[in-house]
Amino acid sequence: MRIGIFDSGLGGLTIYRTVRERLPAYDYLYLGDSARTPYGNRSFEAILKFTTEGVEYLFSRDCHLILIACNTASAKALRTIQQKLLPAKYPDKRVLGIIRPSAEALAQKSAGSNVALWATEGTVRSESYPLELAKLAPNLHLAQLACPMLVPLVESGELEGSGLDYFLNLYWRKTLALSSRVDALLLACTHYPLLYPAIRKIIPPETEILIQGDIVAPSLEDYLRRHPEIETRLSRNGKEDFLTTDQTEGFDRLASLFLGRTVTAMRAEISP
Ligand code: DGL
Numbered sequence: 001m002r003i004g005i006f007d008s009g010l011g012g013l014t015i016y017r018t019v020r021e022r023l024p025a026y027d028y029l030y031l032g033d034s035a036r037t038p039y040g041n042r043s044f045e046a047i048l049k050f051t052t053e054g055v056e057y058l059f060s061r062d063c064h065l066i067l068i069a070c071n072t073a074s075a076k077a078l079r080t081i082q083q084k085l086l087p088a089k090y091p092d093k094r095v096l097g098i099i100r101p102s103a104e105a106l107a108q109k110s111a112g113s114n115v116a117l118w119a120t121e122g123t124v125r126s127e128s129y130p131l132e133l134a135k136l137a138p139n140l141h142l143a144q145l146a147c148p149m150l151v152p153l154v155e156s157g158e159l160e161g162s163g164l165d166y167f168l169n170l171y172w173r174k175t176l177a178l179s180s181r182v183d184a185l186l187l188a189c190t191h192y193p194l195l196y197p198a199i200r201k202i203i204p205p206e207t208e209i210l211i212q213g214d215i216v217a218p219s220l221e222d223y224l225r226r227h228p229e230i231e232t233r234l235s236r237n238g239k240e241d242f243l244t245t246d247q248t249e250g251f252d253r254l255a256s257l258f259l260g261r262t263v264t265a266m267r268a269e270i271s272p
Pocket residue numbers: 007008009011012037038039040041069070071072073120123151188189190191
């Protein structure tokens with residue numbers, strides 16, 4: 001039984017990269033729904049449908065535990081999958097998301113801190129992060145901002161330069177309009193870690209920048225330690241496979257940008 005990693009496309013590779021570095025022994029199957037990416041601006045219904053299809057496809061391909069390595073899909077589909085799909089159809093399988101561990105990382109900041117996050121429109125509108133933080137750390141002030149230009153810029157390979165800096169400065173000014181002080185900024189979208197060097201140059205050094213891979217990988221390790229009934233069912237041959245719902249050439253070409261190494265993906269037909 002493998003660990004499935006699901007994302008709307010390529011971005012989840014930034015999470016998978018850290019997960020595999022930290023937990024190299026397990027077998028992984030990555031599925032990117034590149035034919036329907038981006039999810040960022042889509043409706044709740046569409047994201048739930050696409051994510052459910054992806055999850056069920058990974059279950060049919062020997063995955064016992066699935067990590068939804070996408071903020072938008074975690075925000076809009078995870079709860080329904082956990083509360084309805086799993087009990088009804090897959091009671092012994094598990095699906096995890098990346099919002100809860102990321103919110104826990106923010107919650108560790110001291111009470112009264114001002115934290116902020118940048119994410120897609122869908123993640124921000126879902127209010128998932130404020131809802132989690134209200135439970136975990138009600139004294140933290142959270143400012144959240146949708147940064148819709150950043151995913152297309154990353155996917156066009158614009159990781160530096162004046163065009164990118166224009167939007168980063170714009171988003172930082174908007175963030176400061178919401179919260180005059182920002183102690184920590186969470187990059188709550190899978191694509192944004194690729195912009196870290198450019199973001200770091202624009203945002204003052206006193207603001208800590210949190211990268212989700214660094215949060216999610218130790219959190220998954222901890223989950224596996226606490227759930228031996230799941231962990232013992234996972235195979236450990238150090239293997240990985242990559243699937244995309246779109247043309248494999250495009251996936252392979254951009255995957256190296258996100259993963260830091262080349263991969264050869266296979267095509268998956270997941271829609272009914
Ligand atoms: N993976 C998405 C996320 O983390 C970004 C790309 C998309 O909009 O599909 O929110």
